[in-house]
Amino acid sequence: MLEMIVFFIFGLIVGSFLNVVVLRTRSGQKISQGRSKCPKCKKIIKWHENIPVVSFVLLRGRCAGCKKKISWQYPLVEFSTGLLFAGTAWRFLENFSPEAILSTLFICAWVAIAVVIVVYDMRHMEIPMIPLWIGVGITLVYQAIMILTGRENILSVAIGGVVGFLLFWAMAYFSKEKWMGMGDAYVGLFMGVTLGWTMLLVGLWTAFIAGGIVAMIVLVTKMKSLKNHLPFAPFLLFGWIVALFFGEKMLAIFLGL
Ligand SMILES: [Zn+2]
Incomplete structure (x- = not known):
């Protein structure tokens, strides 16, 4: 149970990163290029406004700068990735041997790739x-x-x-x-x-x-x-x-x- 919670939180963080991957793959930016900005007012997003799911709820789905709506895609991708990683731990992390941990992490990487492909295909065909x-x-x-x-x-x-x-x-x-x-x-x-x-x-x-x-x-x-x-x-x-x-x-x- 505890390992599923750990993988859920790990998935939330990875999901937040996957949102950036989808966005920057489209615009041709480097993944590592600088801090995230609001696409509307270009305000740099502070760390406490960037906590997966939590910040979206606290900000009521609006940018702290310009108050324009933030896409539902962000918390949805974060939450889904969290659930899928928890599911991966539930299904594949049979014990805490290095082997099982490595396998689970590889499968989490597959899941992350699949999330990017699904979101990207739905947005851009x-x-x-x-x-x-x-x-x-x-x-x-x-x-x-x-x-x-x-x-x-x-x-x-x-x-x-x-x-x-x-x-x-x-x-x-x-x-x-x-x-x-x-x-x-x-x-x-x-x-x-x-x-x-x-x-x-x-x-x-x-x-x-x-x-x-x-x-x-x-x-x-x-x-x-x-x-x-x-x-x-x-x-x-x-x-x-x-x-x-x-x-x-x-x-x-x-x-x-
Ligand atoms: Zn803004």
């Missing part, structure tokens, strides 16, 4: 490639360790990556990017190498069901703004996290039926 490549790079290091120590099967990771990439590459290519964008192929690659091919199938299955349900709601309620522009990466990464946390249980239930 585009997959940010640099965070994605960092995610794939981290994963290849992690899986190499897992394969060399006999905890993961090289074929599972390789087939996962190839299937994840080719499936979405083909859908993007043959639909001329109408069904999927080419960026989704790289999200498929990320899913495949992190999950391995069996869990990839569970993740894709979940993603398509979730995407189908939301697409139907959009059609029925005629939310026109979303009709032609429903980004798919959030569904893919939703399926991914479900498979990562619950995939083995889900598969056991399917196979039992």
Whole structure:
């Protein structure tokens, strides 16, 4: 329980950093470039106005300088990252061996990358490639360790990556990017190498069901703004996290039926 609280707070802080990553990736600034400023009045944000979630509540969602509204994206990303990190500790931190801690931290890094991709895709309808490549790079290091120590099967990771990439590459290519964008192929690659091919199938299955349900709601309620522009990466990464946390249980239930 205590470790989940620690990871929750760790996630809040990382989430605050991820907001900066999304913002500065778009504007082409360096991540480390200077203190955060209010995008409206350019006032430098003081440390006590920058405490994840807490400051947003204390300031009632408004900038301390110009009183303009601060986007809900900030506390939402912080809180979600906190919950996801706590979930990662709950699922993967089985004991306090260096091995389990290292594994949990690697998976937290995957989760952080996934959060950046989801937020970026929802805001800009585009997959940010640099965070994605960092995610794939981290994963290849992690899986190499897992394969060399006999905890993961090289074929599972390789087939996962190839299937994840080719499936979405083909859908993007043959639909001329109408069904999927080419960026989704790289999200498929990320899913495949992190999950391995069996869990990839569970993740894709979940993603398509979730995407189908939301697409139907959009059609029925005629939310026109979303009709032609429903980004798919959030569904893919939703399926991914479900498979990562619950995939083995889900598969056991399917196979039992
Ligand atoms: Zn301001």
